[in-house]
Amino acid sequence: MSANVLELDHVSKFFPVGGLFSRRKLQAVNDVSFALSAARAEIFAVVGETGSGKSTIANMILGTELPSSGHLRFGGVDIATLAGRKAREAFMGQVQPVFQNPFEAFNPLSRIDEYLFATAHRFAGADTPQRKHAIADEVLQRVGLSMAEIKGRFPHELSGGQLQRIAVARALISGPKLIVADEPVSMIDASLRMSIVNLFRALRDDLKVSIIYITHDLATAYYISDRVIIMREGVVIEQGEARAALDNPTHPYSIALKNAVLPPDPIRAAAIIRAREENTWSQSAV
Amino acid sequence: MQQAPAGQVAVVTEPEPTQNTLTIDRLKAYYINEHYGVKREIRAVDDISLVVRRNEIYGLAGESSSGKTSLIKTLAGAIRPPMRVIGGSVTFNFGDESVDVYRQPDRMRAARWRHLSYIMQGSMNVLNPVRRVKHSFRDFAQRHMDRHDFQQRLEAHLRRLQLDPGVLEAFPHQLSGGMRQRLAIALATICEPEFIVADEPTTALDVLVQQDVLALIKEVQQRLKSSVVFVTHDMSVHAAITDRLGIMYAGRLVEEGPTAQIFAQPQHPYTAHLIDSLPRIGDLRIRKSLPGRPPALFDPPSGCRFHPRCPLAIERCHWESPEMLPSKTNGRVACHRAGEAEVA
Numbered sequence: 001m002s003a004n005v006l007e008l009d010h011v012s013k014f015f016p017v018g019g020l021f022s023r024r025k026l027q028a029v030n031d032v033s034f035a036l037s038a039a040r041a042e043i044f045a046v047v048g049e050t051g052s053g054k055s056t057i058a059n060m061i062l063g064t065e066l067p068s069s070g071h072l073r074f075g076g077v078d079i080a081t082l083a084g085r086k087a088r089e090a091f092m093g094q095v096q097p098v099f100q101n102p103f104e105a106f107n108p109l110s111r112i113d114e115y116l117f118a119t120a121h122r123f124a125g126a127d128t129p130q131r132k133h134a135i136a137d138e139v140l141q142r143v144g145l146s147m148a149e150i151k152g153r154f155p156h157e158l159s160g161g162q163l164q165r166i167a168v169a170r171a172l173i174s175g176p177k178l179i180v181a182d183e184p185v186s187m188i189d190a191s192l193r194m195s196i197v198n199l200f201r202a203l204r205d206d207l208k209v210s211i212i213y214i215t216h217d218l219a220t221a222y223y224i225s226d227r228v229i230i231m232r233e234g235v236v237i238e239q240g241e242a243r244a245a246l247d248n249p250t251h252p253y254s255i256a257l258k259n260a261v262l263p264p265d266p267i268r269a270a271a272i273i274r275a276r277e278e279n280t281w282s283q284s285a286v
Numbered sequence: 287m288q289q290a291p292a293g294q295v296a297v298v299t300e301p302e303p304t305q306n307t308l309t310i311d312r313l314k315a316y317y318i319n320e321h322y323g324v325k326r327e328i329r330a331v332d333d334i335s336l337v338v339r340r341n342e343i344y345g346l347a348g349e350s351s352s353g354k355t356s357l358i359k360t361l362a363g364a365i366r367p368p369m370r371v372i373g374g375s376v377t378f379n380f381g382d383e384s385v386d387v388y389r390q391p392d393r394m395r396a397a398r399w400r401h402l403s404y405i406m407q408g409s410m411n412v413l414n415p416v417r418r419v420k421h422s423f424r425d426f427a428q429r430h431m432d433r434h435d436f437q438q439r440l441e442a443h444l445r446r447l448q449l450d451p452g453v454l455e456a457f458p459h460q461l462s463g464g465m466r467q468r469l470a471i472a473l474a475t476i477c478e479p480e481f482i483v484a485d486e487p488t489t490a491l492d493v494l495v496q497q498d499v500l501a502l503i504k505e506v507q508q509r510l511k512s513s514v515v516f517v518t519h520d521m522s523v524h525a526a527i528t529d530r531l532g533i534m535y536a537g538r539l540v541e542e543g544p545t546a547q548i549f550a551q552p553q554h555p556y557t558a559h560l561i562d563s564l565p566r567i568g569d570l571r572i573r574k575s576l577p578g579r580p581p582a583l584f585d586p587p588s589g590c591r592f593h594p595r596c597p598l599a600i601e602r603c604h605w606e607s608p609e610m611l612p613s614k615t616n617g618r619v620a621c622h623r624a625g626e627a628e629v630a
Contacts, residue, residue, distance in 0.1 A: 049494070050463075159579035160350070161575075161579065189349040190521070190560055190563065191556075191559060191560065191563065191575060191580070191595075192576070192579065193563070193575065194563050194573045194574065194575035195575035197573075198572070198574075216492065216493065218493075219564070222565065222567045222568075223565035247567075247568065257493065260496070261493065261522075262497075262523060262525065262526045263525070263566060264522045264561060264566065265525055266526075266545045266546045266549050269526035269527075270527070272497065272526065273504055273527055274501075276498065276500075276501040277501040277505050
């Protein structure tokens with residue numbers, strides 16, 4: 001067994017774009033390396049704007065896309081070498097996703113508990129209704145819900161925050177070592193958002209699950225993550241301990257990104273916008 | 287939270303009070319569904335009164351299904367069945383003429399785009415995807431303007447907004463999201479309207495682009511001295527550009543006032559929570575989230591609609607709906623325990 005849960009070793013990914021005669025390579029991820037230690041569960045934030053390659057990294061960790069070069073190892077085994085249904089299912093049990101939009105992640109026509117029962121059957125080997133019910137209830141308790149609340153409900157009857165917590169509960173059924181959360185709070189209402197963010201912190205501390213937290217929001221990344229990487233156009237431009245890296249960023253782009261975060265404070269936020277205005281207008285005068 | 291200096295409080299935004307561009311009086315607009323004799327009312331806009339002054343940015347904040355989009359649809363006269371206006375009025379005052387949206391529909395139609403325009407969230411949907419950008423500008427604006435110098439005015443307008451007139455020849459898919467959003471702003475402001483409705487104009491944009499777009503909206507607003515109603519759920523954006531702020535919860539306005547004071551001393555517990563739950567860089571205190579969920583609007587709680595989730599709720603909140611009353615901070619608030627919420 002390797003000392004790392006997950007290891008990205010000089011991973012790159014490119015997509016061919018353009019037509020027959022103008023074929024180009026789009027470098028979505030360029031030589032990214034990092035590792036999550038098995039000794040200590042942590043929240044690892046991947047921060048970047050649109051097109052920075054952060055979702056491509058998520059897809060590669062989940063094994064739905066293979067890297068163009070480099071290796072991703074999970075527990076020491078290269079994900080690309082997983083062959084056969086058994087090996088894949090064992091891997092899927094260890095690495096679970098939570099997606100951005102909980103309203104799209106659940107089929108509106110099927111009942112929420114069916115998802116939990118199906119996952120309990122497949123990944124926890126539950127074969128009786130009682131056993132499935134018990135497993136579903138146990139994971140729901142972990143996220144602050146219970147089977148009594150959601151039994152027989154359909155997705156439209158629940159709020160985004162509840163659905164996202166159910167998505168996390170479903171991911172917990174297989175007892176994963178790693179959860180890959182791609183923008184898990186960007187679709188959640190403001191008054192419920194912190195319940196999801198705090199839940200990730202509880203999972204790390206109580207269940208020792210490591211979490212890859214993919215986001216564009218520096219403020220929540222600062223709030224919950226232990227380590228952070230900031231990406232731009234597929235390249236990691238800043239990495240390190242989250243507080244140190246975000247308190248004193250060194251790369252010009254991460255400084256710009258940090259300064260672009262509007263503080264919830266009218267005086268400072270308005271000053272940022274004013275500075276922006278003057279900046280653009282003085283440039284145009286030249 | 288940084289406190290506003292005490293001396294600054296009175297001067298924030300109190301222009302001549304007669305200059306109200308928009309007056310909404312006790313407006314009620316419900317979605318009414320009737321299926322097989324079962325009637326269901328969704329009270330998306332429930333008894334809202336507010337004014338928007340000349341030369342100010344009025345922010346509307348609230349969560350999804352708090353009724354903020356329904357409110358701006360209603361004030362723009364853009365509602366369709368099953369939504370209906372049940373009571374109240376919306377009156378615009380465009381300097382020389384005043385238009386009651388629901389009693390003078392003809393005059394309202396004439397005022398559109400000339401006096402009242404919109405900036406939408408999905409700017410890509412505003413521009414026709416199969417035609418060059420210039421055609422979208424012609425379709426929207428040419429009928430409101432002088433035809434022969436339209437091209438010159440259009441190019442001059444784009445230059446003022448730091449846009450190269452060359453983009454007029456581009457197709458929308460050739461432009462980035464930020465560029466399209468800037469074009470949508472150019473499109474909405476070319477007739478120099480007195481009133482602009484901006485519905486989540488920066489939500490889909492990256493943070494760096496978002497700042498440029500906010501700065502552009504602010505600049506245009508200041509140059510035209512127009513009124514803007516700015517809707518977003520993002521409190522930081524409100525902090526950055528709005529002059530006054532209204533907070534909506536479950537179809538009602540629960541607090542309103544100058545933005546600086548709302549942030550410094552929120553009077554309503556819901557406002558206090560919204561501001562307090564925002565994570566900030568450089569601050570690691572644990573942020574709490576509210577219990578429960580926003581109520582369903584077809585069956586809102588009795589009394590104050592926030593009481594099931596309110597940390598300060600008392601017996602009275604369960605049965606008596608609070609009135610909108612003047613608050614200590616130059617605004618209005620609807621809460622029996624206004625001003626008692628603690629802000630860290």
